[in-house]
Structures are given as C-alpha cells and as structure tokens.
Amino acid sequence: MAQDRIDPPPSSALRRRLLQGMAALPAASLAPGLISRAARAAPATAAVNSTGLAVTDDAVTVGILHSITGTMAISETGSVEAEKLAISQINAEGGVLGRKINFIQEDGASDWPTFAEKAKKLLVKDKCAAVFGCWTSASRKAVLPVFEQYNGMLYYPTFYEGLEQSKNVIYTGQEATQQIIAGLDWVTKEKGAKTFYLLGSDYIWPRTSNKIARKHIENHMKGTRVVGEDYFPLGHTQFNSVINKMKLVKPDVIYAIIVGGSNVAFYKQLKAAGVDLSKQTLMTISVTEDEILGIGGENIAGAYACMKYFQSLQNPNNAKFVPAFKAMWGEKSVIGDVTQAAYLGPFLWKLTAEKAQSFDIDKIAAASPGVEFKGAPEGYVRIHPNHHLWSKTRVGRARTDGQYDVIYETADLMEPNPFPVGYQ
C-alpha cells in the first residue's frame, strides 16, 4: 500500500501532467536562456532548498503519516482526508512557491514503532519537506526523536495533553489548557455548577487533562469542588457501576474524557440507566462529530462538548470548507475537530514557506511564529512562538442528528500554554 505516490484527485492528475508537459515543450525547444514558465513564477530551486529536500523546479514532496489500518484507523481516516483536500486545494491555486505538492502516504498501522520507522523513511529516503501526521500522543512521542535527529517538520493535528514543545513540530490542535479551562469557566458561570465528577480512559491524555481540570476547579474557581474521579482501561465496556456511583453522588457536571469503543458503551449505558442529558449536565472533550457516528446521536443528544471547531460553525470559511470536503469525500462524511486541525497543517506550512521564501526546515521553524491563516474553517489561527496555535475555545451541544449547536465561544483567541504553571 504504502509506497505509491498518488496525486489527488487521480482523474485530473494525468491531464494536468500532460498539460504541463505540453506547456513545457515549446519552452524547452526554444533557445536556451529562455526560462520556462514554471521557473519564472517560482524562485530558483537552489534558493529555496539548500539542504537537499525533495524539491524540484516544479514540485515539492511532502509526507502523510497516519494509521489507515489497525485500531486507530477509525480516528485517523478523517485527518488523512482533510490533508489530501488541503493539498489538492493548494495545488489548484498554484502550489507552494510555484511548486506543485506531491505527497507520499505511509501507514503507521496503529503501531508506534512502525510510525517511527515510516517517519524515518519519509525523512531520510524520500526527503519530505514536511510531514503531516500522527494522531495519538504515543505515535507522536515515537516519531519525535526521529524528526529531531533528521531535522524534519511535523504538523500534528490532534488536541493533546501538552507538556511538549519542539522546534520540529507544529501543533495544530489544542493543548489541554486551551480545551479545558474556558469550558469549565463557562459551565460554572452558565449552569451554576458546583460539583464535578471526572471520568477518563486510563492513559496519559485523560489523566493529564483531568489533572488540569481538577487544579482549575479546586484552585482557580470559587466554591467548586471535585466529588469523584475514575479511570477505566482502554476498551472498557461496562460502566454500570460508575453510573450508579454517580447517581449516588449526584454531581452537577459529569466531565468525561473517555475514548474509542468505550465511548459508545458509556453513552449507551448512561442513556439506558435513565440519565437524561437534558437534565444532567455532561461535558466532554473527547467526542467530536466523528465519534458520534459510532455512539449514535440519539444516545448523546444534550451533552456539551468543548472543542475549537464544530462542523456546524457559521462563518464564510467554513461555508466553503464543508461543501468542498463533502464533494471530495462523500455527502455523508462528517468533520470533527481534529479533521479541521489536520486541514490547517498544509496551509500553515504553505504560508510559512512563502514567508520564509524557503523550504529549509530551519527557516520554516524560525518563520513559523506569527504566521496567520485567515482562511481557517475555525475562523482565524496564528502560530505562537511555542509552535502551538492561538485559537478560540467553543462549547457545542450535541443534537440528535449527530451535529453540535455552537452555543458559546470565547471572545478572544486562547493562548496556547503547553507548560501551564500552577496546573501540574
């Protein structure tokens, strides 16, 4: 699977290549000294690529590295689709620095050593100018040393626990404080919530996030407290006991960070146990529109999710993005928070390369802070010097049709703060 180069969309790629070839013919047959069309529009290759990346006079190669097989394929499919859409849109508008983007897709196969191996292949053998990929923190931790050793550039789309910063990574999703704090403030102010019950799957992201949530609830808000905290092994399917426990404690807010197949079991059993989400406030940071496909809208309607993007967001950028995504990947596809964050990656890289007038990794890393993308479906984003994004936090309420109603957004962009003081 992995090795083939695919030009999206495949049908028109051949035609475009033919046209390019035909356009180049007269130029080539004319006297030397006449520069070709492509070169006139674009700066010379030697100027934009001084470190031997896969950049030619009319093309630049990037990598896409996600799981398309294995357990994580469920989650990572949307990111792959968004990245391919972004690349094809950039190519349709003339590419980056006058060069068309080719991509090489590799399959991380939901296996972290495989991610590291494929990352090395993309950087060392294919000389990719940028790599868009990874989803779980575990896969990112596995490829991080590779990107730092071979000096590559990774655009990482998932909201994650923070506590990381690298010259070689741009984090296009939210770090934990961006996702948690504004949501807790909102639910306390709006719902008068006093007591919180924290739930999570048992691994680093939910545990770190709940730790931040607990610190915020106990130390930074007034009169609020945590009345329970529980973790479940990944893939846990029986939640009746904890649901009973919550019925006893009666928290104002259930704060749930449960992932994967467990999510489906949790919400189905919550509903079956007679917990009515229109009366019981439940806030989650782990359920996007993608997850609702599996959970079923009728089982989660009424829950609040704290994200930076919802498919139903009303703005001109999103009004163009959603139809374009559906045109490429089918009318039934849904777009979750991470899918949108993955879509930002290629555009941020393009804007950075144009700002730096170079594909060199060091120059891209140095030029990244301050790069702003006004066409983002979420509205507007800007890269912070710590390589995370400034972005707004939004609260959505789940509807039965699997979409969210956006009911709150922060007035200002939230500053990314991967090493939050007072929250560790």
Add this chain to the structure above:
Amino acid sequence: MFMGYSLGDLGSILAMQGFAGLVLFSVFVLMALGLAIIFGQMGVINMAHGEFMILGAYVTFLCSRLFAAYLPGAFAVYFFLAIILAFCASGLLGMAVEWALIRHLYKRPLDTLLATWGLSLILQQVYRSIFGAREVGVELPGWMMGSTHLTSQIEIPINGLIVMALTTLITLAVYLLIFRAGWGRQVRAVTQNRAMASAVGIDTERVDRLTYGLGCGIAGVAGSAFTMIGSTSPTAGQLYIVDTFLVVVFGGAQSLIGTIASAFTISQARSTMEFFLSGSMAQVLVLLSVVGILMLRPQGLFVLKIRR
C-alpha cells in the same frame, strides 16, 4: 463514602448495583458460552471468537438499516430477527472455517491458536474494507433504550433486562442440546474419546463441524446483543476476547457449569470493586486474583474427569 446519604438512597443504589452485577454476569456468560463449547469441548483455541461476535453485530447493523429503509413499520421488532440472522451468519461462517481450516488442526491444538489469530486479522480487515474503519452506529428501537422505574429511585436499564433474558434462553437451549439431546451425547462422546466415538459409528467430522458452528453462532448472538451496550467496529471484538478467555479458563475449560460459575464470580467481584475503587484498579485486582487462583488450581474451578 456513605456519610451523608439517606438509607433510602443507599438501598436503591445497592439494588441497582446488584442488578448491574447481574447484567455483567449475563454479558460474561453470553460471550463465554460459545467459546466454552469451542475451546472447552473441542480444544480449539479460537482467537477469532471476538470477530465472530462482531459479525453478529454487523448483521444487526445491516438489519437495522434494511428495516429503517424498507419496513419502518416493523422497526420496533427488527432486533429479534437480527439475532436469528446473526446466529445463522456466524454459525455458517464458523462451519465454513471449520471445513477449510480447523479440521486439519485437531491433532495440533496449539496451532489452532496461530491459525485462528490469523483468521481474526483477516476478518478484521474484511470488515474494515466492507464497512469502513469507523464505528457504525446501530440504531435500536426506542423501547429498547431507556430504563424502567421500579420505585421512584430504582431505575433498571431495559437493555440489561433483554441481555439477561437472552442469556437465560441461550444457556437453557445449550444445556438441553448438550446434556439432554442425542446430538449432545455424541458431542460429549467425541470430546471424551474421539477414536472410540468414531468406532461406535458417530460421524465425528459432522459432529465437529456442527459443534464449531454452534459455538460461533452463539458468539454471533452475543455480538448482536452487545450492540445495545457497546460499539460496533472492525476491531471491537478485541475488546471482549480477553474477558472471554478469562471466564472460560478460570471456570475450568471443559465444564459448562464451571464457565457459568466463573462468570458469576468474576462479574460480581469486578462490579463490586468498580463501585468502591476505580475501573482500572478493579481490573487489576480481578486479574491478580484470577492469576493467583489459577496458580493454586491450574485446572480451573470445575473439572470433568476425562480420559486423555
């Protein structure tokens, strides 16, 4: 943790918690029964058990789509047809697999582990290619979701009641089939001494195929029932396989009664501990005690005397 709650509160929670334990017990029995037949009676280490379950879940998913599109009037009862179809689909696939793969390996039981593990990977990728990598949402009739009020405070999940009823039904049927019917006598004879059974005129190949099919079929029913409480995705079967083997091995592989007893012990222990500790801790403690008990009693809780 019980300070400040009224007796009424505690009583109703106790009742609901007891019921939660019974539901977990039914879930364990349902998923382990098929494997108890295949692993216990036939000695085949069926690593693809979870995938047979998920086949049942996907059949239920297809049924829900078909009924929603063509027979919306009968949507409220589609689930019962789905369970029967799930049994047939998983059972038929099981018989085909037995014919193509398993029957060549009866003399090498450890190799069945590898073969069925490979089979589980193949099936996962098949589901992924057909249904997509993402989870599918199985829409259930409205009456099956939600809960019924016994008192103002005690709420009993309806899907839990359905799982319990289904488990009782299947267990009874298996009991009658294995211990009361002539065919069951043949199955037990083949388990106890294949050569002798063959010598007295039992068609052991046919018995093997039907037994394997029955085990897989029950797995399909379990998968179909679990769409009420869990997720349906190509790899969801993996969520159940550890618990399933745990129950069967702990109970003593060859004893159906043992399987039920061990499902009861494990489910009650876990459900109680989850209430007082956290989910992860409960899992750890249950696994530790099972390991401990199996060290003292490697053959499991119940043992049948058989000639080897």
